[in-house]
Amino acid sequence: MPMADLRDWHLPDPVSWWPPAPGWWLVAAVVLIALALVVRLWLRRRGRTSLQRAARRELEQMGRELAAGGDRRRYLAELSRLLRRLALARYPRAQVAGLTGDDWLAFLDATGGAGEFSDGVGRVLVESAYRPADQMDFNLERLTALIGRWIDSAADVSWDT
Numbered sequence: 001m002p003m004a005d006l007r008d009w010h011l012p013d014p015v016s017w018w019p020p021a022p023g024w025w026l027v028a029a030v031v032l033i034a035l036a037l038v039v040r041l042w043l044r045r046r047g048r049t050s051l052q053r054a055a056r057r058e059l060e061q062m063g064r065e066l067a068a069g070g071d072r073r074r075y076l077a078e079l080s081r082l083l084r085r086l087a088l089a090r091y092p093r094a095q096v097a098g099l100t101g102d103d104w105l106a107f108l109d110a111t112g113g114a115g116e117f118s119d120g121v122g123r124v125l126v127e128s129a130y131r132p133a134d135q136m137d138f139n140l141e142r143l144t145a146l147i148g149r150w151i152d153s154a155a156d157v158s159w160d161t
Contacts, residue, residue, distance in 0.1 A: 055086050055151045063144060072138075076128040079147055083108065083125070086151065101126055112153030116146050 020028075059082065066075040087096045087107070099107050105126055108117040116122050124138040 051086070051089055052151055055082060056148070058082055059144065059147060059151065066140075073128060076125060079143070080125050083147065083150065087111070108150060112150045113146065117150075120146070122146050 059079075062075060062078050062082070066072065084096075091111070096107065102118065105113075105117040105122060108122065109115050113122060117125070121139055121142045124143065
């Protein structure tokens, strides 16, 4: 009986999930590259904003010390040092390191000062070194606000600039 030798019908083996089709490998590669780019951009942004936060904290600390001690000359010198350190961290050393006087103020204006360093309250940063302590008259709130705005604008600058 030839029909007795026939086997019953059966389903094929299920399709394995491994190895994935080439299209899935391509999708995985694109996702990994996109993830790496996002992480890189996030780390760069975090580095910039951490520098900004540290500068802001230092500015606030200097303001508290000025309020407690009242040494305006020291406050201005520390502001200048803070700006210089932040500029050296944000811009190429060759562009920043040698700047003094009006050139320094022009640089600060060009990088976020909007003219308020050369022609405004920020001018005291350069002039304070040549004035007697009793002749240093400047608007502390406007100067601190200007420095704060410059710190914020410096955070938006790319590290590669």
